[in-house]
Amino acid sequence: MVKPTLTFSLVTVPDVVGLRRLHGLPTDLSDEEVAEYAYQRRRANGAGDSLPPHQQRVVHIAALLRTGDQLRYVSLAGDEADILQAFNALLAEAEQLVEWSRPFGLEVLSAAPILNCRALLWQLAAVPELPMIDLAACLAAPLAPAMLPLHEMATLARLPLRQEMSLDEIWQTFMGGDRERIDVLNTARLLSLHLLWLRYGLLKGQLDSAACLQEFALLRQTLQNSPLAHLQAYLADWSAASD
Template sequence: MLAIALDFLPDVAGLRLLNRLPAELSDVEVAEYAFQRRRAARGSDSLPPHLLRLSGFALFGVQDGQFRLCSQASVDEAGLLGAFLDTCAAAPALACWSEVEARLDALRLRALQAGVGRDGAWPRLNACVPLAAELCRAEAPPALAEVARLAGLPLMRAADEEWQWQRVLAGDWLALQGQIELRALVAWLLQRRQQSLSGLIGQADREADEARLREWLQVQPAPHLQSFAMTWGQSTRR
């Protein structure tokens, strides 16, 4: 099973088109215009799904007996959609936390608008295991970063649209991609713990998987993955 993480940002071109905004407005001004209107109407900055564009994705898990991390972050939305759906179509099963589950409508709409589709991808996405919903059936699902921290996993940045927007404006796609990768990694770890909790796998198997994952992370070239491995387990919470 592969765990999914997604990032979306304001669709500036779409906002310009639908609101007939003047060309002199910068991308930052267009986004702020949309945020202000949304705050006035709904009390939050969150834009409706058809006005969000995919800016990055990550999938992490075990496939064919090996750890697999597939991720991209870029301005090329059509390319991102194609690569993401290709990976989903080849995955045996998918899982996600609530932040991703809430964004699947945006993903469907963006794929529709871009005319990007892949055979077999959507049945798997439609059957994506909602991890937070299974754990919190009577309450609003908590943030992935908070649950992970309380479970003894390393401190990670919560999904933060303002931070993501600033990274894109700075052209820092690698930082954006790194944070998406960590969210997918943590979602997979919590999914394995949930399977152990449900009796689907034994605790010894889960602990062996975690030990193998630590070793795998330590030899990866990306500094954020090595840092995750080094700080894993330093929390006193279990």
């Protein structure tokens, strides 16, 4: 029996409300200027282009919950507190979490510290502590997981994920109001991660060939049964690449 698993991918943007408060910035600065101020401070300190976990606001989480004989797709967007609360509810049904940390230069953007910091700031109730598996770290060891971009592994595995949005692209897309594009790209990231996770289970002997094929079939069925256009599009691309 497959262990109840929550595979997920999250998207964050600069917490401009918090950054205004943190740095005492004037109210007439635009959100873009506030974010750029924070990025410039990080660059001046040699910390690169990513903000620390507590300064990032979660704007989307795409997740697949595998329990019993079911696989459920969940897309969480809207207010950050609502996203995190709904995600916590999913955690109660799982026994382990699977993510793929995002490489940004030599830095690695992992979900765990972001989720912990932001949940604490929103005073959310405690949730069970679950094992967090970073598939990038598992595959890249002993190298840094930043050496292993998900979209490159997916492309080599003939999975439909051709790009990863950079921090700046995510921020510009969010500020432009195109939340649907964020949902679509993050979901494609999630689905490719899930398929690589299944292959990893085969690699490590956690799944045999028959069980792995059953999991592939379950994902296909889940996508087929969904009315969402971007899930149907992913399925079509995946099927075409497998031919």
